[in-house]
Amino acid sequence: VKIIAEPGVPQVVIVRTFKAPKALLFRAYTEPDLVKRWLGPAGLELVVNQLDPRHGGRWRWTHYDSDGKGYAFHGLYHGEPTPDRIVQTYEFDEAPGTVYLNLITFDEADGVTTLTQNTVFFAVEDRDLYVDGGMERGVVASMQQLDDLVTALAKEAHP
Amino acid sequence: MVPKPSGYEDALTGVFAALADPTRRAILVQLKAGDATVAELAAPFSMSQPAVSKHLKVLEQAGLISRSQRATARLSHLEAAPLRTAVGWLMDYRAYWTESFDRLDDLLDDLKEDS
Numbered sequence: 001v002k003i004i005a006e007p008g009v010p011q012v013v014i015v016r017t018f019k020a021p022k023a024l025l026f027r028a029y030t031e032p033d034l035v036k037r038w039l040g041p042a043g044l045e046l047v048v049n050q051l052d053p054r055h056g057g058r059w060r061w062t063h064y065d066s067d068g069k070g071y072a073f074h075g076l077y078h079g080e081p082t083p084d085r086i087v088q089t090y091e092f093d094e095a096p097g098t099v100y101l102n103l104i105t106f107d108e109a110d111g112v113t114t115l116t117q118n119t120v121f122f123a124v125e126d127r128d129l130y131v132d133g134g135m136e137r138g139v140v141a142s143m144q145q146l147d148d149l150v151t152a153l154a155k156e157a158h159p
Numbered sequence: 160m161v162p163k164p165s166g167y168e169d170a171l172t173g174v175f176a177a178l179a180d181p182t183r184r185a186i187l188v189q190l191k192a193g194d195a196t197v198a199e200l201a202a203p204f205s206m207s208q209p210a211v212s213k214h215l216k217v218l219e220q221a222g223l224i225s226r227s228q229r230a231t232a233r234l235s236h237l238e239a240a241p242l243r244t245a246v247g248w249l250m251d252y253r254a255y256w257t258e259s260f261d262r263l264d265d266l267l268d269d270l271k272e273d274s
Binding site: 016019020034037041115117 | 254255256257258259263265266267268
């Protein structure tokens with residue numbers, strides 16, 4: 001997976017190829033029982049609360065960690081989602097008003113589909129809350145000590 | 160008593176501001192070994208106890224430590240939850256999409272077999 005997060009630009013682009021037709025990718029993105037089978041980090045369980053892939057339709061899902069704490073996201077579809085492109089807004093429940101915009105395109109050639117996910121935030125700071133680009137080259141980048149510390153503590157907090 | 164942050168972003172900002180200082184990070188590392196008094200925490204630094212107390216106040220306001228009174232000493236205790244949150248949102252983005260797309264590969268293979 002290729003993740004592009006340029007310094008100073010409130011945008012992230014993710015590019016990934018799949019050996020599958022775009023019609024299947026579209027299904028994996030828009031059918032709730034399929035979404036829950038792949039979306040989210042390992043160790044978190046995804047519950048799709050709502051998913052209505054049409055213009056103005058609402059989506060909402062919640063990631064649950066092993067302690068049962070839920071991280072809920074929600075937003076709207078803008079324009080009719082198709083196997084070529086999906087446009088949706090995102091908002092994290094605990095950061096209301098910090099909305100980001102996602103354009104997902106599926107580009108199929110010779111049985112291989114290239115997925116491009118272009119995410120735009122209000123501000124670089126908002127992006128850096130979500131993206132490890134901040135970890136890699138931002139203020140926090142030089143803090144190896146911090147990195148070690150939080151990693152160790154996170155492990156302890158996740159027995 | 161840890162003050163309730165006014166919002167999630169404020170809380171994260173407080174956590175990162177608190178972690179930006181090397182002395183405060185060293186204090187957190189020290190507290191991993193167990194609760195400690197101000198005097199114990201000041202010992203490894205060439206720093207007065209009031210100076211260390213100032214750092215402890217910042218850590219407490221960020222929710223990274225809690226403090227309790229035992230006899231005549233004030234004990235500091237490490238609170239890991241805000242760190243976990245900070246780690247979650249700063250470090251997991253790459254893992255989130257890498258792991259998700261790896262699973263999507265498997266799902267697409269299943270769907271191909273079905274069709």
